[in-house]
Amino acid sequence: MYEKDPVKIFVVEDDPAYSKFLKYVLGLNPDFDVEYFTSGKECIQNLHKNPTIITLDYSLPDMPGEKVLHEIIQVLPEAQVIIVSAQEKISTAVDLMKAGAYYYIPKDTDAKDRLLYTIKNAREKVSQLKEIVHLRKEISEKYDFEKSIIGSSTSIKKIFDLMEKAVKTNISISITGETGTGKELIAKAIHYSSKRKNKAFVAVNIAAIPRDLIESELFGHEKGAFTGAITRRIGKFEEADGGTIFLDEIGEMDPNLQAKLLRVLQEREVVRIGGNQVVKLDVRIIAATHRDLSLEVKENRFREDLYYRLLGLPIHLPPLRERGNDVIIIAKHFLDHFSKENQLSKFKITQEAQEKLLQYHFPGNVRELKSVIELSAVMAEGQEVRPQDITFTSSKGIDSLLNQEMKMEEYMYRIIRHYLNRYDNDVLEVARRLDIGKSSIYRYLKEMEAAGI
Numbered sequence: 001m002y003e004k005d006p007v008k009i010f011v012v013e014d015d016p017a018y019s020k021f022l023k024y025v026l027g028l029n030p031d032f033d034v035e036y037f038t039s040g041k042e043c044i045q046n047l048h049k050n051p052t053i054i055t056l057d058y059s060l061p062d063m064p065g066e067k068v069l070h071e072i073i074q075v076l077p078e079a080q081v082i083i084v085s086a087q088e089k090i091s092t093a094v095d096l097m098k099a100g101a102y103y104y105i106p107k108d109t110d111a112k113d114r115l116l117y118t119i120k121n122a123r124e125k126v127s128q129l130k131e132i133v134h135l136r137k138e139i140s141e142k143y144d145f146e147k148s149i150i151g152s153s154t155s156i157k158k159i160f161d162l163m164e165k166a167v168k169t170n171i172s173i174s175i176t177g178e179t180g181t182g183k184e185l186i187a188k189a190i191h192y193s194s195k196r197k198n199k200a201f202v203a204v205n206i207a208a209i210p211r212d213l214i215e216s217e218l219f220g221h222e223k224g225a226f227t228g229a230i231t232r233r234i235g236k237f238e239e240a241d242g243g244t245i246f247l248d249e250i251g252e253m254d255p256n257l258q259a260k261l262l263r264v265l266q267e268r269e270v271v272r273i274g275g276n277q278v279v280k281l282d283v284r285i286i287a288a289t290h291r292d293l294s295l296e297v298k299e300n301r302f303r304e305d306l307y308y309r310l311l312g313l314p315i316h317l318p319p320l321r322e323r324g325n326d327v328i329i330i331a332k333h334f335l336d337h338f339s340k341e342n343q344l345s346k347f348k349i350t351q352e353a354q355e356k357l358l359q360y361h362f363p364g365n366v367r368e369l370k371s372v373i374e375l376s377a378v379m380a381e382g383q384e385v386r387p388q389d390i391t392f393t394s395s396k397g398i399d400s401l402l403n404q405e406m407k408m409e410e411y412m413y414r415i416i417r418h419y420l421n422r423y424d425n426d427v428l429e430v431a432r433r434l435d436i437g438k439s440s441i442y443r444y445l446k447e448m449e450a451a452g453i
């Protein structure tokens with residue numbers, strides 16, 4: 001899309017014959033919006049017009065070519081400067097390109113073709129750069145965490161507070177939470193809100209990669225390192241250099257690889273398999289797991305030293321059933337998104353349907369809520385989601401509670417705890433829903449906590 005924008009070109013040339021020649025050549029292309037200057041000073045004074053490409057004569061009467069180039073780069077670092085010169089010394093050309101010129105063209109008989117070809121390439125480069133900037137902006141807006149992570153429960157606000165702290169530093173982050181609670185979403189939001197946002201976010205799901213491929217996937221390999229290594233391959237750590245690597249399902253990593261990962265994290269460098277070149281790294285680590293890693297350490301399935309390396313700032317995502325009214329807020333967000341994507345008018349959820357959502361335990365968390373809501377929108381007649389439009393796949397919940405034998409008091413305690421989690425510790429709301437007094441809730445909690453239950 002950027003290719004079609006007219007390209008603004010400055011021609012800075014004091015030789016009248018050559019200037020006439022350039023005017024003719026560039027004037028043939030209606031896409032070029034060209035301005036001509038005869039001195040370095042004039043060019044610099046007009047940089048506010050934002051030229052994309054500047055063809056610059058190396059030998060201007062008022063300023064040396066290097067100085068004009070330097071000034072241009074200071075004011076407009078993204079402009080592509082093509083030096084055109086009668087000077088044919090290779091060392092001058094190399095120096096100018098090192099100083100930031102895009103290309104160097106000698107004024108000879110091939111100059112016209114070379115210039116047009118170089119302008120075409122410079123233009124492509126600029127449009128690619130613009131597109132990258134545009135995509136990065138779009139992605140960082142998408143993962144702006146106040147906009148992409150929906151919810152206003154106390155627990156999600158606490159997560160926002162932790163994320164605010166996380167984005168200011170490079171500290172490693174460990175995210176825990178059941179499946180579908182938003183671990184990857186949080187990791188991306190941290191990356192795209194941090195100083196690293198213009199570099200890569202590389203996600204690796206440890207559980208999804210076959211055991212014998214994972215080492216080369218993470219650390220890369222040299223050509224011929226093993227059967228099948230037909231070319232050199234950069235690993236995910238190198239890919240994430242300057243950015244963030246998200247190690248999902250870290251609890252699934254086998255002990256052998258845990259030792260290798262620990263070394264990479266300690267040394268902040270990798271050596272590709274089959275190679276001996278040490279590659280220094282500047283990568284932020286975000287690790288996630290649905291397991292309780294401290295338990296994995298206790299049971300000798302996860303290295304303690306690696307656990308402490310990765311722990312950094314721990315963020316625990318509570319299950320959706322413990323986020324109170326967030327279920328409804330997120331459901332409405334997904335409904336709006338669904339209607340926008342399918343160009344439909346907005347949906348509403350009836351009060352009864354909202355109650356139905358609040359009663360369910362969502363073992364698949366936000367991911368499950370998303371598919372339940374999308375299906376309910378498809379099933380709805382008109383633009384209103386009713387209870388009968390909502391279908392759940394899992395019926396577990398109260399059954400599993402009843403399968404455990406305990407005293408009546410303990411059942412009461414569990415039920416009260418469950419409701420408090422669901423309604424964001426709003427004791428009044430829980431008392432109303434269970435139709436018991438507020439003081440009874442406090443009494444139960446006190447007694448059971450004293451009994452250590």
Ligand SMILES: Nc1ncnc2c1ncn2[C@@H]1O[C@H](COP(=O)(O)OP(=O)(O)OP(=O)(O)O)[C@@H](O)[C@H]1O
Nearest residue numbers: 148149150151178179180181182183184185366367
């Ligand atoms: N608070 C939220 N607001 C909006 N969307 C959310 C929220 N939390 C999660 N999601 C969405 O739910 C889906 C699942 O989230 P994500 O993949 O981040 O979960 P996860 O915890 O990494 O899951 P898994 O452990 O299975 O990999 C994604 O589509 C994500 O965008």
